[in-house]
Structures are given as C-alpha cells and as structure tokens.
Amino acid sequence: MPIVFACAASHAPGMTAWTEAAPKEQAANILGSYRKLGEKLAASKPDAIVALTVEHWANFFLNSMPSFCIGRAEHYDGPVEEWLRIPKARVPGDAQLGKELIDACLDGGFDPTFSDELLFDHATFLPLHFLNPDLAVPVVPIIINTLTPPMPTAKRCFALGQFLGKTLERNQKRIAMIATGGLSHWPGEAKHGKINIPFDKNFLENLIARDFTSLTGYTHDEINIEAGSGGHEIRTWIALAGAVQSWKAELLAYEPVVPWATGCGLVAFHP
Amino acid sequence: MSLYQLQKLIYHVNRDPAQREHYRQDPSTFIKNYELTPAEATAILGIDVRSLYAMGVHSLLLRPFSLLNKVSNEDYAKALKGLE
Numbered sequence: 001m002p003i004v005f006a007c008a009a010s011h012a013p014g015m016t017a018w019t020e021a022a023p024k025e026q027a028a029n030i031l032g033s034y035r036k037l038g039e040k041l042a043a044s045k046p047d048a049i050v051a052l053t054v055e056h057w058a059n060f061f062l063n064s065m066p067s068f069c070i071g072r073a074e075h076y077d078g079p080v081e082e083w084l085r086i087p088k089a090r091v092p093g094d095a096q097l098g099k100e101l102i103d104a105c106l107d108g109g110f111d112p113t114f115s116d117e118l119l120f121d122h123a124t125f126l127p128l129h130f131l132n133p134d135l136a137v138p139v140v141p142i143i144i145n146t147l148t149p150p151m152p153t154a155k156r157c158f159a160l161g162q163f164l165g166k167t168l169e170r171n172q173k174r175i176a177m178i179a180t181g182g183l184s185h186w187p188g189e190a191k192h193g194k195i196n197i198p199f200d201k202n203f204l205e206n207l208i209a210r211d212f213t214s215l216t217g218y219t220h221d222e223i224n225i226e227a228g229s230g231g232h233e234i235r236t237w238i239a240l241a242g243a244v245q246s247w248k249a250e251l252l253a254y255e256p257v258v259p260w261a262t263g264c265g266l267v268a269f270h271p
Numbered sequence: 272m273s274l275y276q277l278q279k280l281i282y283h284v285n286r287d288p289a290q291r292e293h294y295r296q297d298p299s300t301f302i303k304n305y306e307l308t309p310a311e312a313t314a315i316l317g318i319d320v321r322s323l324y325a326m327g328v329h330s331l332l333l334r335p336f337s338l339l340n341k342v343s344n345e346d347y348a349k350a351l352k353g354l355e
Contacts, residue, residue, distance in 0.1 A: 018344075056331045061282050062275060080286060083338055119286070148329065188330030190354035192347075229330060 003201040005044035005176035005245045006069055006269035007037045007131070008207075008237045011181060011230030013122045014260030016085045020140035021259035033253040033266040034130035040268065041131050046176035048094040049132060050101075050137045050168065052161065052236040052243075053180045054146045058121040059264065066113035067152040068160060070105070070143040072098030078120030086129050091120060097173065101140060110160055118143070121235075127180045137176070144239065146181065146232035154223075155216040157235040168243070169250045175268050179240035181233025183254075183263035188230060195256040199226045203234060207241055207267060208249045215241055230262065237267075244269050273306050274327050279283040280315065285339065311343045318342060320350035 015034075016245055019027055041049075058080045060066065073093040079086050102114045120128070132139070142164070145151050152160075168175045183200040188193050206214040215238050223231045241249075247269040255267045283290040294301040298316055304350060307315065314322040318340045323333055337347055 056335070057282050057329070058286060061279065081335065081338075186330075188334030188347075189340065190324070190351040192330075192334075194353070 003165065003177055003244060004046055004174045005041050006178070006240060006247060007041070007090070007267060008179035008240050009034060009037065009127055010262055010264040011123050011126045011180045011261040012185070012257065012262035013065050013081065013084055014055030014257070014262070014265055015264075016126060017081075017083055018259065021110065021248045023256045026255040026257050028262050029211045029253045030255055030257065030266065031065055031084045031130070036252065037266060037268060038131045040223070041176050044176060045174060046137055047071050047173035048097050049137050049176045049178060049179065050097070050164070051127070051139055051141045051178050052239045053141050053143055054233050054236060055123055056121050056147060058119045059143070060145075062148070065145055065148060066143070067145050068110070068112040068117075069143045070098055070102050070114050071118045071143070071265050072102060072114055072188045073116050073118060076124075076139065076141065079125035080119050080121040084122050084126070085266060086125055089133050089135055091128060092138040094140050096189055097171070100171070101142070101167065102165065106164070108163055108167070110163060122182055127178055131178060146235050149220065151220060151232060152235065152236060153220070154218040154238050157239040158212065158216045158242040160190035162245065162259075164239075165188050165243030165245065177240060177243055179236040181236045182231055183234060183265050184227035185262040186228035187230045187261065191228065193258060193261045194228065195258065195263045196226055196228070196262070197256050197263065199231070200254065200256070200265065204254060204265055204267070207237065208251060210241070210245070210249070212241065212245070240269070244271075273311065277298055277311045277315070277323075277326065278328055278332055280307070281328060281336045285335045286309070286333065291339070299319060315343045322327055324351055324354060
C-alpha cells in the first residue's frame with residue numbers, strides 16, 4: 001500500500017503545558033488545525049505511523065549522538081517531561097516495520113543507528129497526542145539529530161526522506177508519515193521568545209512551491225542564525241518533503257506564538 | 272571546566288526518574304558522582320541559571336532542569352537578560 005497520509009507540524013511544549021498563555025485566537029487556530037490533522041489521519045486508516053522526529057536529550061547524550069536513529073521497539077514510553085500536561089502512556093511501536101526500514105536503509109546506502117528502547121519527549125508525544133489521540137496506531141520513530149552539532153545536512157535529510165518515501169510506497173501496510181518540529185525558535189536561550197516570521201514564511205513558501213533546491217540549500221549556519229537552535233528541526237520537514245515529493249503541501253496554520261516562543265506551523269500534504 | 276560532566280549530571284536528572292529522586296533527596300551527595308569544578312558545583316546547587324548558561328550548558332538541558340526546580344519562565348528570562 002502507498003503512503004496514505006502526510007503532515008508536518010510544530011511541537012512547542014507550550015501548546016499543552018501553558019496553552020492558556022497564548023492569545024486565544026492563535027491557540028484555537030493551532031490546536032484546531034492539529035485536531036483536523038488528527039481526523040484526517042484517522043480517516044486515512046493507517047496501519048502504522050512513521051514519525052520523522054527529533055528529541056531533546058531524552059535518549060542520546062554527547063557520549064554517542066546518532067545523525068539518524070530508527071526505532072524498532074514494541075513500545076515507547078513518554079512523555080519524559082513531568083510538566084507537559086500530557087498523561088504518561090505507552091505508545092505501541094511497529095517493530096517489524098522499523099526493522100524493515102533499517103534493513104532497507106543499510107541496503108540502500110544509508111546507515112542509521114537503531115534502537116530497541118527510546119523514550120518519547122514532547123517532540124514526538126505532543127504531535128501524537130493530537131494526531132493519534134488514542135495511541136492506537138503503532139509508531140516507528142526516525143530521530144534526526146537537530147539538537148547539537150554536527151548535524152546531518154538539509155540535503156542529506158531530504159535524501160533520506162526521498163529514500164524512505166520510495167521504500168514505504170512498496171510496503172504492504174498503509175503508512176501515515178508525520179514530521180515534527182520548528183519553525184523558528186530559540187528554546188531556553190537568551191533569545192528565547194524571538195520568532196523570525198520572514199524566515200518561517202519563506203520556508204513555508206519553499207515547501208508549498210516544492211522548491212527542493214531551496215529546501216536542500218539551507219545551511220547549518222543559516223538556520224542557526226535565522227531560525228535559532230530550535231529551527232534546526234525543519235530538517236524533519238525537509239525529509240518529509242523528500243518522502244512525498246509529488247504531493248501538494250497545504251498550509252493549515254501559521255502563528256508566531258510569542259508565549260509559546262515558537263513560530264508554529266501545520267501543513268497537510270495531499271497526493 | 273568539565274562541561275561534559277556538568278551536562279551529564281543535568282541529563283541524568285532530567286531524564287531518569289530514579290536519579291532525579293536521588294538528586295532531589297540529597298543534591299550535595301548526588302553531585303559527587305560527577306567530576307565538577309567547585310564553580311560548577313556551586314552553580315548546580317544554587318540553580319544558578321545565568322552561570323550555568325554562561326558555562327555553556329545546552330539550553331535544552333538547562334531549561335527543563337530549571338523547570339524541574341520550579342524556575343518560572345519569567346525568572347528564567349530575567350536570569351539570562353543581557354546575554355543575547
């Protein structure tokens with residue numbers, strides 16, 4: 001079966017942890033769009049969710065930091081954060097699909113690490129809370145290092161996404177793909193709260209225009225300066241753009257939510 | 272400087288409920304498991320956000336660590352004022 005659903009969305013922890021701090025209209029637009037995406041995901045009846053995601057020191061540390069890690073666990077616990085206001089739960093994993101993707105990558109010129117135990121922090125758990133609220137659909141997390149340099153290039157992330165897209169199109173299962181992170185934000189930094197609206201809008205325009213040259217052309221330094229340390233997470237969106245290259249991206253919402261300190265975007269992709 | 276050790280300590284407290292409990296019960300004993308300089312030990316025990324940030328602790332280690340120690344968004348921002 002082909003890929004049956006794809007979306008990209010920000011995962012600012014304030015969306016659940018301090019929802020009410022945001023202006024009501026902005027919160028309603030973002031959370032309403034998230035719920036819409038959740039309905040679309042459910043309607044696509046996926047057998048599994050492949051999550052192009054990131055993490056924030058929940059699993060990996062500086063003793064060993066993979067560029068790409070594919071989970072092949074039977075389940076994933078989370079959220080790590082006590083203050084996220086999302087109940088702790090066990091998310092089912094699709095270990096078989098995870099294994100198939102790892103094997104395909106190794107045969108196809110990519111060398112991800114793999115893991116039989118990963119914790120989900122807000123990066124993965126918050127999107128699942130809205131997109132897979134009953135946690136019924138099993139997940140394969142693909143974690144991209146967007147946390148600490150050196151990170152994989154935008155070009156490499158796109159290429160991995162492209163490869164995963166081709167591989168998943170041949171899979172027997174109905175697959176929902178999600179990308180999570182971004183857009184511009186400087187979490188926990190002295191510039192915390194800054195949002196670069198022109199950068200975010202330009203990035204979304206590139207995504208919608210399927211301008212793959214621009215998407216793969218983002219450099220580490222450019223993202224770091226223009227979109228902040230949290231902006232590196234756009235690599236997951238770039239990977240998804242590679243996975244569903246022929247799909248049309250539809251912007252559901254963009255809000256620079258200052259109390260959440262993040263340029264929040266949600267995009268649905270249509271075949 | 273032993274930034275690696277300092278960050279490792281914070282990583283363990285943030286991530287691991289059992290280690291977090293040890294830290295909460297007796298921070299002074301807990302930090303002896305890590306090779307910290309006296310300045311680092313003082314900053315950790317005092318939840319000195321500004322000093323920890325200036326020492327180079329990654330912001331996504333520092334902010335969750337400070338949240339666990341009940342540092343509000345406002346106080347966190349105040350601590351980093353002028354470091355932009």
